[in-house]
Amino acid sequence: MLDINKRIELINTLLEQDTEQSLTYAALECRLTLEYLCYERFKLYFSYLSQNDLENWQPKHIIKQISDQINDDVSKEFSISVSAEKINGRTPKAKEEFESIEYTSLGTQSELKLNRLHSLWHGLSGVALHIPVPSISSGNINIYGEKERIRKKVVDVISFLSGIKGNLLMGGSFGEDYSFNCYACSTKIKRPVESLLDTTVLSCINPKCKESYVIKKDKNDDFEVIRSIIKFSCPGCNQDxxxxxxxxxDLLFDQTLNIRCGKCDMLSEVVMRPLMKSTEASVPSR
Ligand SMILES: [Zn+2]
Ligand SMILES: [Zn+2]
Structure with missing residues (x-):
């Protein structure tokens, strides 16, 4: 888990140096810190979400996607406590019964205010980490942004970071998971049952594996896993x-995919090309 106080200390040292270079560097350190805070949470959900299924690489959006698709605890504040008391398979029935048990605190996960984080992350690059594209009215091109604007943004980030006090991060989900093993690489793929829609499309979490699946939920809440594949017939032996x-x-227009038949060793080529289909023109009724 990231030592936020150490990061703040480093950023403050750069602020104190108070040069255009040190402030730019402070902005970069701020941005990297914000990214780390998101990615260290994402790492705890690797077993649930393939990199291939990320809809957007930006740190905020990755956490948002985990929150929407796996567990919304990912960005929330909560504390975890455990009890050493044996309950012998009995589940306490009422809230009072839960509260009467003695607990030891394990720690607290801090809230990650995603919108604020995203706006700071974005703002840093605006004031310090890019040279604006010049225009006819913009005057000289400067390597560095305006010192005071950078300082203000960096100070905002320090205040944001100072508010993150947690000492624990938790990944996964408390509910029941639905899981199966990948057809090709046997890696376990899982999702919380309650997050599965009528149709859920997901990829194998093994970064070297190209398999993906459709999970379908029927009326009885049973699941069917369908491999996402395209079938061809081998011209040599008719094998599927x-x-x-x-x-x-990943194929581009006119690119070729080579497929070798495992049975007769014949090499076939599939070429990525548009295919035109037409349907009968409908005759307007009178
Ligand atoms: Zn796989
Ligand atoms: Zn064949």
Whole structure:
């Protein structure tokens, strides 16, 4: 877990140096710290979310996606306590019964205010980490941004970081998980049952694996896992050739995918090209 006080100390030292360079460097350190805070939480959910399924790489959006699809505790504040008291398989029934048990505190996860974090993260790059594209009216090009604007943003980040007091991070989910093993690489793939929709599309979490799946929920809340593949017939022996769909997602126009048949060793090529289909023109009724 990131030592936030150490980060603040480093950023403050750069602020005190008070040069254009040291302030720019302070802005960079701020931005990296904000990214780290998000990514260290994302890391705890690796077993639930494939990098391939990330909708947006920006730190805030990754945490938002975990919150929407896996567990919204990821950005919330909460404390965890455990009890050493044996309850012998009995579950306390009422709130009072829970509260009557003696607990030892494990720690607190701090809230991560995502909108504020995102606006600071964005603001830092605006004031310090890019040279604005010049225009006819912008005058000289400067390597560094305006000192006072950078300082203000860095001070805002320090105040944001100072508010994060947690000493614990928790990943995963308390509820029941639905899991299965990847067809190709046997890696366990899982999602909290309550997060699964009628149809959920997900990829294998192994970064070297190209498999992806559709999980379908039926009326009885049973799940069916369907491998996302495209089938071809081998021209040599008619064997079914199954190619994971994700191989095609990376193909560009006119690019070729080579497929070798495991049975007769024949090499086939699949070329990525537009396919035109037409439907019968509908005749307007009179
Ligand atoms: Zn896999
Ligand atoms: Zn074949």
């Amino acid at each position: 050739l199954e190619v994971p769909l994700r191989y095609f997602q």
